[in-house]
Amino acid sequence: MKTMLISPLSCSFLLPIFAQVKLGGQIADQRSQPINGVTIGVKEKTVQTSSDDQGEFELEVESLPVTLLVSNIGYATLKYPVNSPQKSLEIVLKTAESNIDAVVVVGYGTQSRKTLTTAISKVDGKAIQDIPISTIGEGLRGKIAGARVYQSNNSPGADAVFRIRGGSSINKTNDPLVLVDGVERSFSGVNPNDVESIEVLKDAASTAIYGSRASNGVVLSTTKNGKKSSSGRITFDANYAFRAQSLPSTS
Incomplete structure (x- = not known):
């Protein structure tokens, strides 16, 4: 029977592949005032967090680059691209313009x-x-x-x-x-x-x-209702998710 040996050196190259990337920063308005309770999520992912009283947040993502979706009531939703690990992001939200003709x-x-x-x-x-x-x-x-x-x-x-x-x-x-x-x-x-x-x-x-x-x-x-158009259009969206609930041990 053959035995395969894996050296610690080879394992060290595998660990970073599964490591989470930590992002962080602060959310502020146009007057540089921190905003509390802002929702920060990742586009097309279920990962999200919210800012604290100082407007600061931390978020772990699987890989980069990602696009952060930053939203809060009264502010325009912002799509913020992140290409490298950063813990001092400075994100500014603009006040949403009210459309009185809506x-x-x-x-x-x-x-x-x-x-x-x-x-x-x-x-x-x-x-x-x-x-x-x-x-x-x-x-x-x-x-x-x-x-x-x-x-x-x-x-x-x-x-x-x-x-x-x-x-x-x-x-x-x-x-x-x-x-x-x-x-x-x-x-x-x-x-x-x-x-x-x-x-x-x-x-x-x-x-x-x-x-x-x-x-x-x-x-x-x-x-939505059907709309008249010059040509037909087919759109397709797919995503999956699962929820796991652990049971208490009876032993």
């Missing part, structure tokens, strides 16, 4: 944002298509001011739970009314790539449209 869905039709007086948040469908997600709720985390989005359990594909401006009842449901193209249903089973826009009605004005069922807010989702 049209939002208000339940009984559409209305220009500049004439809107109710509390409505709008998320464009493109904002949740740049990140690998399996449900719409995962893509809405941190993108709606005054709303908390989380999963009730860790089951893959579990429907998201919305809490708009906190709960209002201790013995009844606090779930908002969810409508997809005007039909009441959950977001489970809706492809995130089919979403055109999502509007969240957050104040009491929504009860004038939908009644008492809208006392916890309303989430309106509009899906």
Whole structure:
């Protein structure tokens, strides 16, 4: 029987291949003030972190180069390329320009944002298509001011739970009314790539449209429609992910 010997020298060349690359830095605004709670992720990856009170962050990636996706409410999403290991990145976010001519869905039709007086948040469908997600709720985390989005359990594909401006009842449901193209249903089973826009009605004005069922807010989702074009187009996106849950030892 032949025996193969591996010298320590040969092993030393294999270790760097599997090493994680550490990145770090600080997030600031245009006035050089640090920004807390900024989400820093990697394009087409599930790795992400957030900045602390000083705007500083640390992130481990598998390899370089990578493109960091830096986003926060009220600021324009930034795509920041990184080609070499750096722990002193200085990333500046610009304030998002508000489009007062944008049209939002208000339940009984559409209305220009500049004439809107109710509390409505709008998320464009493109904002949740740049990140690998399996449900719409995962893509809405941190993108709606005054709303908390989380999963009730860790089951893959579990429907998201919305809490708009906190709960209002201790013995009844606090779930908002969810409508997809005007039909009441959950977001489970809706492809995130089919979403055109999502509007969240957050104040009491929504009860004038939908009644008492809208006392916890309303989430309106509009899906994409076919558009006339000169030629056909086929797009294909694929990604995979897995979740592992360890069981406690019984020994």
